[in-house]
Amino acid sequence: MSSYFGTIKRGAETVLGGLKITIEHFARATKRRMPLSVQDDTYFKQPLGLVTIQYPSEAIPTPPFSRYRLHNDAADCIACDQCARACPVQCITIKSFKATPDDLEELGTTSDGSKKKLWLEQFDIDMAKCMYCGYCTYPCPTECLTMTPVYDFSEFDRSNFIYHFGVLTKAKAEEKRAKLAKYEEEEKPRKRRHLNLLWALHEHHWLPKLLLQGQNLLQQLTHHPHQLMMHQSQCPNFHR
Numbered sequence: 001m002s003s004y005f006g007t008i009k010r011g012a013e014t015v016l017g018g019l020k021i022t023i024e025h026f027a028r029a030t031k032r033r034m035p036l037s038v039q040d041d042t043y044f045k046q047p048l049g050l051v052t053i054q055y056p057s058e059a060i061p062t063p064p065f066s067r068y069r070l071h072n073d074a075a076d077c078i079a080c081d082q083c084a085r086a087c088p089v090q091c092i093t094i095k096s097f098k099a100t101p102d103d104l105e106e107l108g109t110t111s112d113g114s115k116k117k118l119w120l121e122q123f124d125i126d127m128a129k130c131m132y133c134g135y136c137t138y139p140c141p142t143e144c145l146t147m148t149p150v151y152d153f154s155e156f157d158r159s160n161f162i163y164h165f166g167v168l169t170k171a172k173a174e175e176k177r178a179k180l181a182k183y184e185e186e187e188k189p190r191k192r193r194h195l196n197l198l199w200a201l202h203e204h205h206w207l208p209k210l211l212l213q214g215q216n217l218l219q220q221l222t223h224h225p226h227q228l229m230m231h232q233s234q235c236p237n238f239h240r
């Protein structure tokens with residue numbers, strides 16, 4: 001009989017012990033967790049109370065050095081292709097072509113003063129393939145490719161994960177490509193004349209002689225600038 005009542009007593013104590021924990025937690029739950037950044041001093045000092053925050057109306061701020069969605073400030077992109085070559089999963093696709101000399105002004109410069117020479121027809125990043133390693137951002141010479149703190153960009157359609165940063169419309173790209181083709185066609189005779197001239201110089205051994213004379217003069221200027229005037233009359237190449 002005593003063990004019977006002893007069991008009831010233990011059961012009641014266990015239930016009351018459990019309820020005590022629940023009631024204590026319920027009382028503490030009046031203090032709710034704040035959406036503080038991990039950089040905040042009190043971030044790890046909020047162990048009690050409600051831990052759920054009202055996402056998405058509330059969100060824990062990401063630190064400024066977070067590596068989430070990529071962004072390309074295409075106005076600063078010189079289409080050098082270095083980011084695409086650094087990407088280990090090939091999720092960056094770049095298509096570019098040369099601008100004609102009269103378009104260089106329209107193409108402009110980047111914010112750091114670098115001259116742009118290529119039209120950026122296509123610059124696509126497939127964020128569905130990206131593994132957020134950040135390798136593409138390091139070699140970027142103009143620092144236009146960055147990883148932003150934006151982490152919530154879910155989509156229903158995978159194709160929406162391909163971000164397009166190209167600066168030319170299809171029609172404009174076609175127009176500029178046609179212009180470049182025409183320019184290159186017009187330039188062909190001039191290039192051929194230059195090549196013929198270089199070939200003639202090479203054939204008659206003038207080019208090596210000219211290079212040798214230039215090298216001799218450069219050496220004299222570098223090592224004996226004060227003797228240059230004195231030795232000019234004795235130089236075997238000078239009067240040729």
Ligand code: SF4
Binds near residue numbers: 131
């Ligand atoms: S973060 Fe890494 S995987 Fe993503 S595009 Fe850049 S290099 Fe490629």
Ligand code: SF4
Binds near residue numbers: 072077078081139140
């Ligand atoms: S490395 Fe930078 S400048 Fe070069 S293509 Fe990529 S984003 Fe553009």
